[in-house]
Amino acid sequence: MKTTGEVLISIPENFSFQEILTFLDRGFDDCLYHLEENKVTRLFSFNGELGLISISEKNEFLEVKVIKDKVTKEDLIEAVKFVEEWFDIHRDLTTFYQLLDKNHQLRSLSEQFNGSRLVGIPDLFEALCWAIIGQQINLKFAYQVKRSLVEEYGEKLEVENHIYYLFPRPEVVIEIDEEVLRKMKFSRQKITYIKIVCREFIDGKLNKKLLINLKNKQERYHRLVDIKGIGKWTANYVLMKSLRDMTCITYGDSGLNNAIKMLQNSKIKPTNEEIDTLFSEFKNWESYLNFYLWRTLE
């Protein structure tokens, strides 16, 4: 028997739920959440019990609703925690907007994407797999590959005629036959990379807590890059999206390159040095600038 519970979160300054929805609705049809008018819903594991988390805007508040068997107070706390992390709700963007406004090339972004938050991927294993899937292929195709994997191996729950999925756990992914993944359009290299990541998690050598507990960003970066299949792009992407490191730049990223080309009205992709120059005024906000530049591609 399903029950529901709700919590209201007050909406902070410089936060726009509409911008979150616009970002989530870029047209890639992500299989890990479901969009309806002014509402996002996704599956969540509450200590192993599946339930839905649904977010919508209600009179100056964000309403977080949980739907599962016997919703408890702890479930609601977990759900709110997840949403706050997913949407980066508690970050004060004032300084970032001041920096944007100071830069004549980037000034328009603070208005164009006002209240836009860096939507994250809280689960580290999911973030790593997703980054590996997305290496060097177009995003639309990457989302299709992810969908094949998730719909076949992720836990699922059907509610009101819609099936919601969770990203599969490492213990499940590592058992998948190589030929099955090949049919899902994983390249042989990516199969190798993802299985290595699975092994790290299963052996308890890597998880979010261990990574966070390292001394600083440099150590976290090297811990990731030392894993075969994780290069500078993947490490920066994951530190940005999952660990919410604010100083990441996705060097080598074709999207970032294209955004900067558009911005500077240039035909050739920027060098790392030119990227550093552009980002130099945004110390400790590199990840946000990176994210906002991506958004200009929509």
Add this chain to the structure above:
DNA sequence: CCCCAGGGCCATA
């Protein structure tokens, strides 16, 4: 057949 896509590996200098 070509080039591109939110790259990584490895050898070489």
Add this chain to the structure above:
DNA sequence: TATGGCCATGGG
């Protein structure tokens, strides 16, 4: 550490 060739897969 920086560059460049090669790998890999589907889209356009």
